[in-house]
Amino acid sequence: MQTDAKVTPDYIFESSWEVCNMVGGIYTVLSTRANSLQKLYKDRIFFIGPDLWESQESPWFIEDTTLxxxxREHARENQxxxxxxxRWDVPGQPIVFLVKYKNFxxxxxxxxSSMWEDFNVDSIAAYGDYHESTLFAYATGLLIESFYRYHRLEMVNVAAHFNEWMLGAGALYIKKQVPKIATLFTTHATSIGRSISGNNLPLYDHLKEYNGDQMARQLNMVA
Incomplete structure (x- = not known):
């Protein structure tokens, strides 16, 4: 099977809240495909997750200070x-970057403000884990941009894949700051659908009648 060199990435960044952080099904999705991606893009596929580990180490993370x-020193001093x-301790053991985000x-x-001005993303009613997720997504976007510019990847094909709503702000950051990087976004579930069901509303009976934006406002899920 031939691949088109014009659209095949040379480097891939794959980011999720569940990289080296087993929370739910997304961990299974990413960890099982890591082996296949590592075979295709040997050490040119980078997984990015949140560095949540302070009192104890992640059992799925094998640190390598030589990578x-x-x-990383440049990124610390400048960004x-x-x-x-x-390495992520799953089959294939791909390279992984864990990034702290609370300092942002x-x-x-x-x-x-930038998300609103550039993309009309309304965060005025944001609460709870939205704040933490957005900071991690921002740090992820900054990390990808830093790696891209430091290693001068402008002449090669780079793709950045952001998983689930928690990484949405990261995709928008890259779209604005480094538009040459191809961005992909995958939602593994819909927050609105979950909220409709959680509020005991008839999801499937009126599925075709629901307006997503209207329900987001009604259920306080705009942000």
Whole structure:
């Protein structure tokens, strides 16, 4: 089977809240396809997850301090990114970057303003895990941009895949800051659908009648 060199990426960034962080089904999806991607893109597929581990280490993360040391130091000094590198302890053991994001909390309003001005994303009613997820997504976008520019990848094909709503802000960041990187976004479930069901409303009986934007406002799910 031939592949088209014009559309086949040379590097892939795959990001999710569940990289090295087993929460639900997305972990299974990503960890099982990691082996196939690693075979196709040997150490040119990079998984990005949140560095949530303080009192104990992630049981799925094998740290390797020798991986991309100079770039990570550059990112720390210039973009204030704290990144740990290693391998995801799943078949294929792809390279993984775990990034801290809470240090960007002071930029939260700036991030939301930019999302509104550039993409009309309304975060005014945001609450709970939306804030934390957006900060992680922002840090992920910043990480990808930093790696891309530091290694001068402008002349090769790069793709960035963002999984689930928690990474939406990262996709928008790359779309604005590094439009040459191809962006992909996959939603593994719909928050509106879950909220409709959770509020005991008849989801399937009126599926064709629901207006997504209207229900988002009604259920306070705009952000």
């Amino acid at each position: 991309y040391t100079s770039w 204030h990114l704290e990144i740990r590198a290693g 909390s002071g930029k939260q309003n700036e991030i939301y």
